Amino acid sequence: MKVSKDIRENEEELRKRLENCADIIVRPMMLGRDGGVRALVVYIEVAVSNMMLEDSVVGKLVNHLWMVPDEELVAFVSRNGFGISDTAEFTELDQALKAMLAGNAIFFLDGYEKAIKVGSKGYPNMGVTKAESEKVLHGSKEGFADSVKTNTALIRKRIRSTDLKVEEVRVGKRSDTVVALVYMDGLLYPRLLEQLKTRLEAYEIDGIWDSGMVEQLTEENWLSPFPQFESTERPDLAAMEILNGRLVLISDNSPFALMLPTTFGSFFKVSEDRYHRFLLASFTRAVRYAAMFLALLISGAYLAVICFHTQILPTNLLLSFAEARKGVPFPSMLEILLMELAFELIREAGVRMPGPLSGTIGIVGGLIIGDAAVSANLVSPMAVVVVALSALASFAVPGEEFQAAFRLLKFGFIFLGGLGGIFGITLGLFLLAGHLSALTSFQIPYLMPFVGQGLSGYEDERDSIFRAPFRRMNRRAVFSRREERVRLRKR
């Protein structure tokens, strides 16, 4: 429906649409110096500041309009005489309501056939806080907020270039969630942007509450335990990856941004790898890769060795294992499975417990349950050590979703190792290698840069397991356009 010049028609339609919306205010008022012009303001109560406050935009607008002569009011408004920058005009009522639902105030004036949006403080949100899930020692501690506008501003703060583009799309039929696609023009492959937009439009869904939902709707291989989008809470990492030629997807109401395309190696990179010197950065990254193998294989390999291949252990160690397992009533595989499940329970409880109590879980789980189980001869000390190592290793792998892949696959290797020994583990690794080789993220092989060298003119960016000295890292990653691969030059 078009906005009518007759304000009564507009009011009637608005009240019909906004029936039983107690949080949305429809306030009629009389404006103009003589108070003869009818106006209507529609806004969400909490999202718009008190109109009567002198220092709010809406308040200043209203106060100003009271001073304009009645007969000049419509002309004054139509030429944006009050000089507010963040305004827009709508001829359609639906568009006006959308703008109001985005947290703005909408003005209707009798005799004026457009609705005017006035920007306001918007919905309440948490604001910029620390990045809780990605802690670093060196570097910015800022994390993304819940608002897409704030988040894009945090990136803009770091990349002050007009080539940084922010395209907005709306996803969710009822939630109308704003999703911002942030990228560097000239670095990103245009085809990637088109593909992503096509994927975003492929589904019609009621509502989007987090970037995780967008991820699940747009990823290529949803059956795979490995995530194909990388998520981050850190604006500095997002900015860094935009300059690598990736696209960052920010969803309103979500403090997690998605970076794509993604490769296996990109999950092991954290922002502070660039801030540290190359020796330390390389060492810590190698530790993460070792942690990945430990998290995946240590439990299964332990079972394989003690159940099938005891001959590979030195005699002293073998006797020590046998001594430790004396009196334990359960088979080794069950022992490991019980300990792993207990650990998963502790982890889950730690996440759900209220803040002050969550630390207690570590003490309860680690000291009491572990120690009590060993003392009661329910499990052997070696099993506790193996499971603890596996758990620590999984925490050392960056990214919760990426970690989760290894946490899940670990159970498969426990069964394979326990039932098939090294043969079972080899079969499992073969299938895993086959699966990873098949994965792609927007046509980039998931295993890059470990594979695919020699294809498409790719040259090593010198930043995989080991990081080159900063002055030697003059190439961008494979994500960027081929003609823009050089990022560092000496003058």
Place this chain on the structure above:
Amino acid sequence: MFADNGEISGRQLKRQMLLELSPVLLLFLSGNILLAGRSGVLGLLLGGGILQLYLYLLSQGFNRRPERRSEKSEHAQRKCRLSWIWVLFWESFLVLTGAWLLQEGVGLTASYLLPGTARPVIACLILLAAAVGVGSSPEQRGRMAELACSICFYGILFLLALAALHARTPDARQMPAIASTEVLRICWEFVAVGIVITAFPEMGITLAEKEKKTHIFGRVWLILTLLLAGTVLILYGTYGYHGVNSLQFPLQSLMSGTNLPGKFLERFDILWMAFFLFGILFAIGSTVFYGVRLTPWRRKQAVPLRILLSVLTGIVWLVVDTCSLDKMYYINLVKWIYAPIFILYLLVKKGGKNAEKDDSSC
């Protein structure tokens, strides 16, 4: 950006071949060569040289991309029927190769990794993993080999290097005199296997770069020749000629005796076995992969074809295993049937190179 266009890099092709051939050649051919003493080593080196020459000659004429389809003529229709026979011929080779590799894999697993487990169960698990894991696209196989070769092939090399630390200079006096018949026998075995196996990547695998496949094959066979020769010399140096011939599985014995300095683990042969098994899995998967690619229905019926080929491979293995056929049956088939027919085919194809190029594929 990358695209799934069926192209792989030269590095991926090289690593595929190293990953699938090195365990197989080490496990089987080395035993055959060991018995022949100096004649075996000479035959191996001679065979390697002949293969290099063959590949050079091949590079002069067979690096074209597949020809495009065009309107079929009567000549083309006759060629189509011959093509079908050729496809069946190759499929039979692939199924036999898969069965033979499966025999190796099951033997290795039943003896060292899972003693006491029923052989058919092991065979089913290996076939399943191989057929599923190796994938259906050349790019996927290429990536898998590129990743796994770094660990498996270089792992085998590393363990061989450790084994070499214990070896002495081989004593040639213990070995029989050089016999030309033995040299030629080993030479022909090596060349026959090399010629036939080298043909497969020609079938529908396209390189992204301009480098010729035959140059890559040449490098691979050079590496494999040296690897085999080195392994044989290490075995002679460790056990001596008579000691090697008294062992049922000399390479496996070498593996069990290899240790890291410091006695970190008591035995390392399990690790070797795992590397070999991985390579065998990849090789069996390759037979299924190429078997599917040979057929004209590979795009629509890939999964049923894969299942069919896997089942056929399993059946042939079962027959061979039940009849307890010696492993030499496969080498004899390759030497006396497949390799000669393939060489004949190449000569005919090269001879007909200038004939009407109206339809080369059906």
